[in-house]
Amino acid sequence: MAEVEEQRDTAQGPGSAPAAGGASGAAGASGAELVGLSVAAEDLEITEQMARDMAAATGVDPDSGELPHTIAAPLTAGVQDALIGDPRLAIDLSRTMHTEQKIEVAAPLQVGGTYSATATVDTVRDAAGGRIIAFSTEVRDRAGGIVQTLRTSLLTPQPEETDTSGEADRP
Numbered sequence: 001m002a003e004v005e006e007q008r009d010t011a012q013g014p015g016s017a018p019a020a021g022g023a024s025g026a027a028g029a030s031g032a033e034l035v036g037l038s039v040a041a042e043d044l045e046i047t048e049q050m051a052r053d054m055a056a057a058t059g060v061d062p063d064s065g066e067l068p069h070t071i072a073a074p075l076t077a078g079v080q081d082a083l084i085g086d087p088r089l090a091i092d093l094s095r096t097m098h099t100e101q102k103i104e105v106a107a108p109l110q111v112g113g114t115y116s117a118t119a120t121v122d123t124v125r126d127a128a129g130g131r132i133i134a135f136s137t138e139v140r141d142r143a144g145g146i147v148q149t150l151r152t153s154l155l156t157p158q159p160e161e162t163d164t165s166g167e168a169d170r171p
Contacts, residue, residue, distance in 0.1 A: 129158070
């Protein structure tokens, strides 16, 4: 199960639980408050079936013993989905465009290998009438070494402000 964590220094490992009294509401938090927001998961395993499915999808010979680097995507989908779904980010996927994807490979992933993953918001900046939210997902082996880093950027609308004055209810 992925757990949401908040860390302010992204160069270190996962931080403590989200700070009490953090941002709330439909409008989401400001960009500065979001940088360092993380979701982590452990015991992620690349199964034989996952490897066969990825080989079929990418045209790789499943008996070659080679895994495409992109197998990290289904391996880390849970932490990435949890981070993107955090209400403080206020991301409306129906109005969001995926603008960038990079995979940095330090070592190959292995069938039967068990990994941990941490997805972290790296930057939030205003752009093109919306926000570009960049996050990275580090995949680590059992010894804690980084195996892959996935970098993703999303262009999403600015969060809508919530009217709490009650004036919207008046005729």
